[in-house]
Amino acid sequence: MSDSGDLSMKTDDVLRVELEVFKQEHRDLDNAIHALVDRGTGDQLTIQRFKKQKLRLKDIISRIEDRLTPDIIA
Structure with a gap:
């Protein structure tokens, strides 16, 4: 499993x-x-190791989704 690296x-x-x-x-x-x-x-x-990997993936997924979702100021 690779890390997401520098998203920018x-x-x-x-x-x-x-x-x-x-x-x-x-x-x-x-x-x-x-x-x-x-x-x-x-x-x-x-x-326990699988659960830690899952949490790490969840963090990466969240960072990517944040990067892809435009900030909309209402």
Whole structure:
């Protein structure tokens, strides 16, 4: 999983593609966590690591969405 890097240096098109990739990785981690918990096959350390990765992705997703969403002053 790569980091989003410096958002100011990337075009909106690149950010949109990265956003979709990060969202898919977030969904995949969520599914993996649920599968490990439901089956009882995951140890707590693995589940905790997946949850941390998920939070990191959520932060990256939020930063990209903020960058792509124009500021509208009402």
